[in-house]
Amino acid sequence: MSLVADELIRFSSVLRIAYNFLTGRDYLKRKKFREKKKLISVGLPFSDLVYAFPDLIPVFPIRMHEFKIHKYLTYLGSASNIFGWNRVTNFLGFVKDLGIKDISQTVDNIIEDVISTINAKYNEMYDYGEECGVPTDFCYGVKSLYGMNVSKGKNCDANLNYTIRCSAWNKYLESLKAIGNPSKQIWIEVPPRNIGNALELFIDNITKGLEELEKISSYNYNSNTLRDHFRTVNQIHQSYKQILYEIGNADFYPCNPATFSEILALLNISFHDYNSSATRFRDNIISLFNEMKGRITKGIGMDVSKMPKILITPMFGGWEPKTHDIIYELGGRVLYGDWDLLQFLEDIPISNRMDPIEAYAQFLMNANQIGIGCDNNTLTESYVRLARNFEADGLIFIQVFGCHSISNCYTMLKEKLRRELEIPSIAINFNKMGENVEQVKTRLGAFMEMFN
Numbered sequence: 001m002s003l004v005a006d007e008l009i010r011f012s013s014v015l016r017i018a019y020n021f022l023t024g025r026d027y028l029k030r031k032k033f034r035e036k037k038k039l040i041s042v043g044l045p046f047s048d049l050v051y052a053f054p055d056l057i058p059v060f061p062i063r064m065h066e067f068k069i070h071k072y073l074t075y076l077g078s079a080s081n082i083f084g085w086n087r088v089t090n091f092l093g094f095v096k097d098l099g100i101k102d103i104s105q106t107v108d109n110i111i112e113d114v115i116s117t118i119n120a121k122y123n124e125m126y127d128y129g130e131e132c133g134v135p136t137d138f139c140y141g142v143k144s145l146y147g148m149n150v151s152k153g154k155n156c157d158a159n160l161n162y163t164i165r166c167s168a169w170n171k172y173l174e175s176l177k178a179i180g181n182p183s184k185q186i187w188i189e190v191p192p193r194n195i196g197n198a199l200e201l202f203i204d205n206i207t208k209g210l211e212e213l214e215k216i217s218s219y220n221y222n223s224n225t226l227r228d229h230f231r232t233v234n235q236i237h238q239s240y241k242q243i244l245y246e247i248g249n250a251d252f253y254p255c256n257p258a259t260f261s262e263i264l265a266l267l268n269i270s271f272h273d274y275n276s277s278a279t280r281f282r283d284n285i286i287s288l289f290n291e292m293k294g295r296i297t298k299g300i301g302m303d304v305s306k307m308p309k310i311l312i313t314p315m316f317g318g319w320e321p322k323t324h325d326i327i328y329e330l331g332g333r334v335l336y337g338d339w340d341l342l343q344f345l346e347d348i349p350i351s352n353r354m355d356p357i358e359a360y361a362q363f364l365m366n367a368n369q370i371g372i373g374c375d376n377n378t379l380t381e382s383y384v385r386l387a388r389n390f391e392a393d394g395l396i397f398i399q400v401f402g403c404h405s406i407s408n409c410y411t412m413l414k415e416k417l418r419r420e421l422e423i424p425s426i427a428i429n430f431n432k433m434g435e436n437v438e439q440v441k442t443r444l445g446a447f448m449e450m451f452n
Helices: 002-006 012-024 022-035 048-052 071-083 083-096 101-131 140-155 167-178 198-215 223-245 257-270 278-297 320-331 357-371 375-391 407-420 437-449
Strands: 039-040 056-059 158-162 184-189 309-313 334-335 394-398 425-430
Touching: 012 101, 012 257, 012 278, 012 320, 012 394, 012 437, 022 039, 022 056, 022 184, 022 334, 039 140, 039 198, 039 278, 048 056, 048 198, 048 223, 071 375, 083 158, 101 140, 101 334, 158 198, 184 198, 198 357, 223 257, 223 375, 257 278, 257 320, 309 320, 320 334, 357 407, 375 407, 394 437, 407 425
Parallel strands: 039 056, 039 158, 158 184, 309 334, 309 394, 394 425
Antiparallel strands: none
């Protein structure tokens, strides 16, 4: 029996987030065809401007695909409409506790499908991107995004594109013009450095992006709508950071570390577009934190005080999901914090007197300059800062094949971690999920021996 499956069903908020992600196709079809909403494709956490218009829906394009999820998860979703997710979750926990083999195995299958099907779809999109001629020197993340847009981009009214430090990312955005989809391409350039009148130029770029979205929408831009959305987003950011640090840095977890890592991975993926409903995602992530705190208060969970904390990063370009299971089997616990690394979990500096466009410009410039940075030294400092904040005992750096903007900073990072934090690190090469798992396991085994 899977420990992860046995514990995830105890969190109604996790089931809701997973259900909202995996059933995105039906949700988006209903929004598009019944409610006449327009879909706007986004990649990375750049969905916020879309929420300024009530009839526009941001979508991370993989969610337009049909996932092969367990049929009983669909039944549970329908039951939740009648009874509520909390009652459904309590019922599942009751069933598990009964120990009836066939029913218990069915519940396990539901959760295992949730966990594995997202990663399988990413690999499918990677393969499809390669079949469609994406440049071979693109990384896993970009190839997967290319596959998503080639296969489903035609269903969107526009792509909202932000240019950032990564040259492959910007090249990928340019390639969207050539795939034959009728979607409008909306470009917003993020200044690489805050010098001269960079902020004013960026405000102008965002304003032009909003004007393009306004042409697609039936509504006029309203600053109060965007300001209200930013308040919702700040609540998401705060709860996300509470889960990362109040729970992740604690000596007692509300579940076993493998389960906690799975939850962090699910949050990482869902954060791209907030599962197309920021208020719903906010309610779910606040509920998740409260559920975790409630279990800890009751002493339900696991003492992890003797388990070394291992930070795995970056994962947004692709990473091997089995890594955190392997680390757990070897006596450690894994933390993921990419969006905090890139400063996407900082508050948007919104107020009643500040123009929300200026607030968002400041937020994104901070993320671009302090997070991913304009040079390897700045990027390296971001990794060191994250490891320090997590009080990590070690760091695993994912060197993604085809990455020319991020992976080449590891030599500098390794030395900084050794000198400033006195923690060990290791680089793991990555090309595709599921490849070379045994080799990864061998390398991780040697790495974890340092903590014995």
